[in-house]
Amino acid sequence: GAVVSQHPSWVICKSGTSVKIECRSLDFQATTMFWYRQFPKQSLMLMATSNEGSKATYEQGVEKDKFLINHASLTLSTLTVTSAHPEDSSFYICSARMRGLAGKNIQYFGAGTRLSVL
Amino acid sequence: DQQVKQNSPSLSVQEGRISILNCDYTNSMFDYFLWYKKYPAEGPTFLISISSIKDKNEDGRFTVFLNKSAKHLSLHIVPSQPGDSAVYFCAATKNDYKLSFGAGTTVTVRA
Numbered sequence: 001g002a003v004v005s006q007h008p009s010w011v012i013c014k015s016g017t018s019v020k021i022e023c024r025s026l027d028f029q030a031t032t033m034f035w036y037r038q039f040p041k042q043s044l045m046l047m048a049t050s051n052e053g054s055k056a057t058y059e060q061g062v063e064k065d066k067f068l069i070n071h072a073s074l075t076l077s078t079l080t081v082t083s084a085h086p087e088d089s090s091f092y093i094c095s096a097r098m099r100g101l102a103g104k105n106i107q108y109f110g111a112g113t114r115l116s117v118l
Numbered sequence: 119d120q121q122v123k124q125n126s127p128s129l130s131v132q133e134g135r136i137s138i139l140n141c142d143y144t145n146s147m148f149d150y151f152l153w154y155k156k157y158p159a160e161g162p163t164f165l166i167s168i169s170s171i172k173d174k175n176e177d178g179r180f181t182v183f184l185n186k187s188a189k190h191l192s193l194h195i196v197p198s199q200p201g202d203s204a205v206y207f208c209a210a211t212k213n214d215y216k217l218s219f220g221a222g223t224t225v226t227v228r229a
Binding site: 004006106110 | 159160161163164167207211215216219220221
């Protein structure tokens with residue numbers, strides 16, 4: 001399968017600081033990348049859809065000024081958690097969409113980033 | 119509104135036996151369904167998928183069955199192996215490519 005790299009895998013920061021998470025598709029071009037958040041023992045919650053060269057589309061209830069997304073190239077999307085607070089502590093996962101043989105799109109996921117805000 | 123539901127939070131199965139995971143959905147517009155496997159502190163790994171025009175898809179030890187009239191799909195793993203112990207997510211999408219995930223089922227394979 002396709003490889004998606006996510007960095008860093010774990011970050012601890014002080015309240016009020018900003019944290020940037022990178023998501024890269026290593027062996028394919030991803031026109032669309034997705035950012036999810038997962039709370040303990042819950043499913044993945046889609047935060048936003050990131051399209052290369054255009055503004056991200058945020059899901060209802062997700063603050064766009066809080067979670068800045070940049071999709072600068074076909075292989076890189078970044079999520080910046082601005083002025084992080086303890087309630088932002090979570091597991092963030094990115095995915096990249098790859099066109100499948102049948103024309104349907106399969107999302108391949110990064111390994112995730114554990115964010116802990118003190 | 120949870121459009122994809124996995125009503126069994128956990129499943130325990132003996133090594134070598136069959137694991138059957140179930141998933142129900144409410145949106146009849148979904149046209150593509152996927153199963154992902156996830157280990158703790160890792161991202162989900164794609165396992166197998168099925169289009170709504172089919173009722174079965176098989177890949178090695180994994181088989182997915184789709185019953186459109188019942189809005190139900192299942193994943194069969196046979197034989198189950200210790201490395202299959204993980205959380206399994208069912209996901210569905212329609213043409214707008216956003217995935218809707220179920221809550222997941224934790225599978226434990228006993229030796």
